[in-house]
Amino acid sequence: MTKSSRSGLQQKRVTLRDVADRAGVSETTASHVMTGRRYVAEATQQRVLSVMEELKYRPNQVARSLRARSTSTVAFIVKDIANVSATTSIREAAALLRRRGFATTMVDSPDEGFSSGLLQQVVDRLPSGVIFFGQDPEPAAARLLRQASVPFVVGGLGAAHTGDWDIVYTDQAAAIRRITAVGLAHSQSRVCFIGGNWDDEGARTRLKGFTQAIEASRGALNSRDVQLVPYTVEGGRSAMANLLSDPPTLVVCGSDQIAIGAILKAQEAGLRIPQDIEVSGFDNVEASEIIRPSLTTIDARLAEQGMICAEMLLQRIELPESAAQRRELEPRVMERQSMRLSP
Amino acid sequence: MTKSSRSGLQQKRVTLRDVADRAGVSETTASHVMTGRRYVAEATQQRVLSVMEELKYRPNQVARSLRARSTSTVAFIVKDIANVSATTSIREAAALLRRRGFATTMVDSPDEGFSSGLLQQVVDRLPSGVIFFGQDPEPAAARLLRQASVPFVVGGLGAAHTGDWDIVYTDQAAAIRRITAVGLAHSQSRVCFIGGNWDDEGARTRLKGFTQAIEASRGALNSRDVQLVPYTVEGGRSAMANLLSDPPTLVVCGSDQIAIGAILKAQEAGLRIPQDIEVSGFDNVEASEIIRPSLTTIDARLAEQGMICAEMLLQRIELPESAAQRRELEPRVMERQSMRLSP
DNA sequence: TTGAAAGCGCTACCAT
DNA sequence: ATGGTAGCGCTTTCAA
Numbered sequence: 001m002t003k004s005s006r007s008g009l010q011q012k013r014v015t016l017r018d019v020a021d022r023a024g025v026s027e028t029t030a031s032h033v034m035t036g037r038r039y040v041a042e043a044t045q046q047r048v049l050s051v052m053e054e055l056k057y058r059p060n061q062v063a064r065s066l067r068a069r070s071t072s073t074v075a076f077i078v079k080d081i082a083n084v085s086a087t088t089s090i091r092e093a094a095a096l097l098r099r100r101g102f103a104t105t106m107v108d109s110p111d112e113g114f115s116s117g118l119l120q121q122v123v124d125r126l127p128s129g130v131i132f133f134g135q136d137p138e139p140a141a142a143r144l145l146r147q148a149s150v151p152f153v154v155g156g157l158g159a160a161h162t163g164d165w166d167i168v169y170t171d172q173a174a175a176i177r178r179i180t181a182v183g184l185a186h187s188q189s190r191v192c193f194i195g196g197n198w199d200d201e202g203a204r205t206r207l208k209g210f211t212q213a214i215e216a217s218r219g220a221l222n223s224r225d226v227q228l229v230p231y232t233v234e235g236g237r238s239a240m241a242n243l244l245s246d247p248p249t250l251v252v253c254g255s256d257q258i259a260i261g262a263i264l265k266a267q268e269a270g271l272r273i274p275q276d277i278e279v280s281g282f283d284n285v286e287a288s289e290i291i292r293p294s295l296t297t298i299d300a301r302l303a304e305q306g307m308i309c310a311e312m313l314l315q316r317i318e319l320p321e322s323a324a325q326r327r328e329l330e331p332r333v334m335e336r337q338s339m340r341l342s343p
Numbered sequence: 344m345t346k347s348s349r350s351g352l353q354q355k356r357v358t359l360r361d362v363a364d365r366a367g368v369s370e371t372t373a374s375h376v377m378t379g380r381r382y383v384a385e386a387t388q389q390r391v392l393s394v395m396e397e398l399k400y401r402p403n404q405v406a407r408s409l410r411a412r413s414t415s416t417v418a419f420i421v422k423d424i425a426n427v428s429a430t431t432s433i434r435e436a437a438a439l440l441r442r443r444g445f446a447t448t449m450v451d452s453p454d455e456g457f458s459s460g461l462l463q464q465v466v467d468r469l470p471s472g473v474i475f476f477g478q479d480p481e482p483a484a485a486r487l488l489r490q491a492s493v494p495f496v497v498g499g500l501g502a503a504h505t506g507d508w509d510i511v512y513t514d515q516a517a518a519i520r521r522i523t524a525v526g527l528a529h530s531q532s533r534v535c536f537i538g539g540n541w542d543d544e545g546a547r548t549r550l551k552g553f554t555q556a557i558e559a560s561r562g563a564l565n566s567r568d569v570q571l572v573p574y575t576v577e578g579g580r581s582a583m584a585n586l587l588s589d590p591p592t593l594v595v596c597g598s599d600q601i602a603i604g605a606i607l608k609a610q611e612a613g614l615r616i617p618q619d620i621e622v623s624g625f626d627n628v629e630a631s632e633i634i635r636p637s638l639t640t641i642d643a644r645l646a647e648q649g650m651i652c653a654e655m656l657l658q659r660i661e662l663p664e665s666a667a668q669r670r671e672l673e674p675r676v677m678e679r680q681s682m683r684l685s686p
Numbered sequence: 687t688t689g690a691a692a693g694c695g696c697t698a699c700c701a702t
Numbered sequence: 703a704t705g706g707t708a709g710c711g712c713t714t715t716c717a718a
Contacts, residue, residue: 013491015695026705031697038698041703061468062408063695066710071405073448073468082434084427091425094451098461103468105416105448108437118441125404125416125446148356233633260633287630290576290603358711369689374713381714384687406711409694 014055023051034059065126073103074313075127077119079134081108084285089133089156089306096310102128114141123148129313133306136161136201151316155309156302158205160326166316168308168327170300172202172282175331176209176252179280179298182341183250184217190246192225194239194262195254203228206254206282229258236261244269248277250339256281256288256297263291263338278339284332293337300331357398366394377402408469417656418470420450420462422477427628432476432499432649439653445471457484466491472656474498476649479506479544494659498652499645501548503669509659511651511670515545515625518641518674519552519595522623525684526593527560533589535568537582537605538597546571549597549625572601579604587612591620593682599624599631599640606634606681621682627675636680644672 020030025044032038033048040048051057065071074097078086094104107122114120119141122130127150134156137145142163145152154165158172184191193210196203207226214221227242229235236258243251244266253259259281263273271277273293281288284299308327315322335341363373368387375381376391383391394400408414417440421429437447450465457463462484465473470493477499480488485506488495497508501515527534536553539546550569557564570585572578579601586594587609596602602624606616614620616636624631627642651670658665678684 013695016697017695027696028698028705028707029703032704035697039703044703058463058467060409060695062405062412062414063710064697065405066403066409066695066712067697069405069710080434081437082427082430084425087425087430090449091423091451094424094449103448103464105446106433106437108434120401121446124401233629264633286576287633290607290630290634292635356711359713360711370712371689371691371714372687375688378713382687387687403711406694407713409696409711410713412694 013060014057016057016059019048019051019055019057022055023048069126070128071103071126072101073105073125073127074310075105075107075122075125075130077107077109077122077130077132077135079109081106085156085283085300085302086133089302089309091306092303093131093306093310096307097314100314102314109135113138114144119144123150129153129317131155131309131313133309134202136163149320151313151320153309153313153316155305156300158202158300160328164324166312166325166327168305168312168329170305170329170331172205172298172300172331173209173212175298175300175333176206176282177213179296179333179339179341180210180213180252181217183252183278183280183339184213186340190225190248191250191252192227192243192248193252193254194227194229194236194243194258196231196235196258197228200231203231203254210252231255232257233261233264236263237265240265244271247271250278251280253279253281256283256285256295259295259297259338260287260291263293263295273338274340280339284334288334288336291338296336296339296341297334298331299334301329304329356403357400359400359402362391362394362398362400365398366391412469413471414446414469415444416446416448416468416470417653418448418450418465418468418473420452420465420473420475420478422452424449424451428499428626428643428645429476432645432652434649435646436474436649436653439650440657443657445657452478456481457487462487466493472496472660474652474656476652477545479504492663494656494663496652496656496659498648499643501545501643503671507667509655509668509670511648511655511672513643513648513672513674515548515641515643515674516552516555518643518676519549519625520556522639522641522676522682522684523553523556523593523595524560526595526621526623526682527556529683533568533591534593534595535570535586535591536595536597537570537572537579537586537601539574539578539601540571543574546574546597553595574598575600576604576607579606580608583608587614590614593621594623596622596624599626599628599638602638602640602681603630603634606636606638616681617683623682627677631677631679634681639679639682639684640677642675642677644675647672 016027016030020027030048033040033045076090097104130152132154136154155168157167157169195207211221227239229239240262251262259279263279266277273279281295281297284297288295288297359370359373363370373391376383376388419433440447473495475497479497498511500512538550554564570582572582583605594605602622606622609620616622624638624640627640631638631640
């Protein structure tokens with residue numbers, strides 16, 4: 001017993017029972033003092049409160065959750081936690097949720113999707129809601145959540161879609177269309193696109209925007225003007241390497257990473273940006289301001305989308321039956337040096 | 344009833360009771376089939392399992408947590424979720440923890456620290472453990488956790504320290520000392536340091552490393568050779584602007600952000616890196632490979648630290664009374680173009 | 687080899 | 703204006 005506190009000593013937590021006993025009231029009343037859900041005489045109230053203070057009482061959230069059948073926790077599901085676009089949005093959402101009494105747990109959705117039962121694990125913990133960010137839930141995932149009556153919203157998307165749930169998105173195809181059209185106006189010859197791989201929905205959306213712009217202005221798109229690579233600097237480099245046999249004058253990229261790789265590769269080959277090749281990116285990552293020339297890009301306003309997701313989810317939790325909302329945000333074009341937008 | 348399922352329909356979750364009834368066994372046995380904590384006859388076992396499958400039974404984790412008085416959830420506390428150094432470490436830790444059945448919740452510790460009661464909120468949810476990353480817990484925070492018997496570990500530190508708990512760290516002062524000493528060997532005149540503001544512990548540690556190197560080689564440090572600024576590109580720019588009245592030949596920086604700002608500013612002033620000024624950074628962020636010249640910097644191996652934190656925490660959860668561990672990792676010097684390390 | 691039953695700490699329905 | 707008490711869904715003695 002003289003040994004420094006053994007874990008066996010188990011400082012048993014103070015329970016509501018303890019408080020009630022000490023204050024000479026019933027658990028019921030103590031509970032109502034705490035929650036304020038029922039009138040309690042001023043005097044009793046004070047008494048209970050001071051006992052709570054004295055005993056340093058803290059309600060056991062797990063017990064509350066068991067009764068309430070919900071944990072006041074929101075699961076934020078993203079493809080890759082370490083991805084910048086994910087984290088800025090999470091921060092905003094988490095801050096807002098915390099102010100409303102919700103904890104946020106982050107789930108890094110594995111490459112295999114949810115087949116592994118990961119989502120089931122999430123659901124087993126009875127979250128109050130789920131936010132999917134940057135990816136639409138697969139049908140099976142949506143079904144699972146519906147079945148378990150777990151409200152969810154989806155944000156960070158690149159297009160509206162037909163799912164029967166709340167979404168926040170920017171029209172990424174339109175943004176790419178716009179930037180491509182501007183480029184076409186002052187780029188006379190070869191115009192190319194380097195995008196993310198086909199399995200990513202955002203990548204497909206952006207390619208669609210590019211295709212539309214080309215078709216509207218020049219007719220058919222030549223498939224050798226399109227390169228699909230991983231969303232990495234290395235991907236951008238290798239795509240640009242392929243393109244350099246017949247150097248383009250404008251390269252629209254599906255991500256800043258790719259654009260940066262493309263720029264570096266072109267520069268190594270002795271080409272000047274933007275004089276010889278204009279390049280645009282997508283995301284507005286920090287490095288886009290640092291690279292020289294700085295990168296003209298598109299900002300999908302993910303932080304704002306994160307906040308909006310959180311707000312929408314809270315609404316959905318309160319009114320589970322209201323009609324699904326679709327919120328569109330205008331993507332922001334960031335004009336820098338790698339591509340000029342004025343004629 | 345033809346209306347699409349109202350939430351009022353409340354598909355009541357399948358409970359262990361339901362399974363037991365259907366399988367004609369007691370709740371006890373059903374429970375033991377699930378947990379495997381007691382022998383159950385092969386036949387009964389099969390019967391119960393198939394009923395579970397049939398009813399799609401899923402154990403209610405909240406109820407389990409209430410009994411177990413712990414949630415198999417780990418809280419990961421960082422200064423700023425959106426910070427790269429935080430997220431790479433979180434990803435590794437979260438992945439490892441998930442494999443061991445733990446969920447991870449992220450807590451963005453506010454500027455005011457935990458005075459706000461945030462940590463208490465975390466504790467109220469009965470986490471199985473807490474990881475502090477990039478900051479030592481304040482004494483009050485440590486006390487609170489100890490009192491609630493919540494195990495915790497601390498990682499991402501810049502130095503060992505005296506706290507009576509598990510830590511993972513790199514010797515950041517030594518790393519800066521080393522890089523400064525190398526620079527001093529081939530930099531004949533003005534050697535400066537641009538670091539983060541004084542309120543950050545890492546910033547103080549790094550400045551100390553610089554000071555020690557200078558004192559070991561040239562005696563006293565001239566205070567006008569040290570600039571303290573926020574950890575941002577802008578901070579680096581303005582610090583370099585101050586220094587340019589008498590251009591340094593070597594600038595050691597407390598972060599890559601700062602170093603990048605410093606490089607950009609110097610280049611705008613017509614100075615060449617590294618010919619006129621050598622510059623080093625700290626962190627090894629992605630942009631350090633992208634900037635030209637690429638940035639020589641120090642990698643504190645945060646992802647590994649994150650994993651180690653997770654491992655240590657799991658050990659601590661199992662053996663709460665074992666002696667505190669101190670794990671030191673060697674920081675990695677990344678030699679790139681902005682400063683050469685060979686003579 | 688299996689069950690009955692007592693809780694974990696809280697909330698809310700009935701009472702009075 | 704306040705209490706008694708029955709659970710929420712699970713685990714775990716104790717008993718058979």
